[in-house]
Amino acid sequence: MRDRHHTQGHTVTKIAEAWKVTPTAMSTAMRAAGITIRTDLRGVNARDTSFDELIVRDYLAGDPLLPLVDRYGMEQRAVEYALRVSGHKPRTKTEAAALRRQQTVAADAARYALREGALARVAEKAGVDEATLRAALDAEGLLLHDLDQ
Numbered sequence: 001m002r003d004r005h006h007t008q009g010h011t012v013t014k015i016a017e018a019w020k021v022t023p024t025a026m027s028t029a030m031r032a033a034g035i036t037i038r039t040d041l042r043g044v045n046a047r048d049t050s051f052d053e054l055i056v057r058d059y060l061a062g063d064p065l066l067p068l069v070d071r072y073g074m075e076q077r078a079v080e081y082a083l084r085v086s087g088h089k090p091r092t093k094t095e096a097a098a099l100r101r102q103q104t105v106a107a108d109a110a111r112y113a114l115r116e117g118a119l120a121r122v123a124e125k126a127g128v129d130e131a132t133l134r135a136a137l138d139a140e141g142l143l144l145h146d147l148d149q
Contacts, residue, residue, distance in 0.1 A: 052082040
């Protein structure tokens with residue numbers, strides 16, 4: 001029994017089936033024989049680890065925990081476990097909020113960098129200077145950020 005359980009990795013249930021007894025009877029007999037029963041969840045109760053790398057990748061890219069739960073169809077504790085096993089601790093609410101602020105600032109900076117010089121380019125295409133274009137936009141009640149929508 002010890003060899004099948006520890007060396008070959010068979011579960012108590014599998015060994016019990018081979019001996020044609022219940023798993024409870026088998027675990028009682030194993031304990032009586034001084035065999036330590038594994039609790040590492042190998043075998044039929046093994047946790048599906050196929051998404052672990054993807055979970056960690058997405059989490060480190062800044063995705064919050066709950067969208068990962070939805071995306072991979074797992075329970076929240078399974079996603080948290082996947083992170084802990086890979087050496088990452090789930091973010092606190094404060095850390096998550098700070099990361100969202102950083103991401104928002106970075107996205108705004110990227111958007112403004114793309115937009116920089118846009119007014120001058122449009123004014124040049126229209127054959128007017130920036131001040132004239134800005135005055136025309138203001139006269140229509142349009143702000144530059146309204147043009148993004």
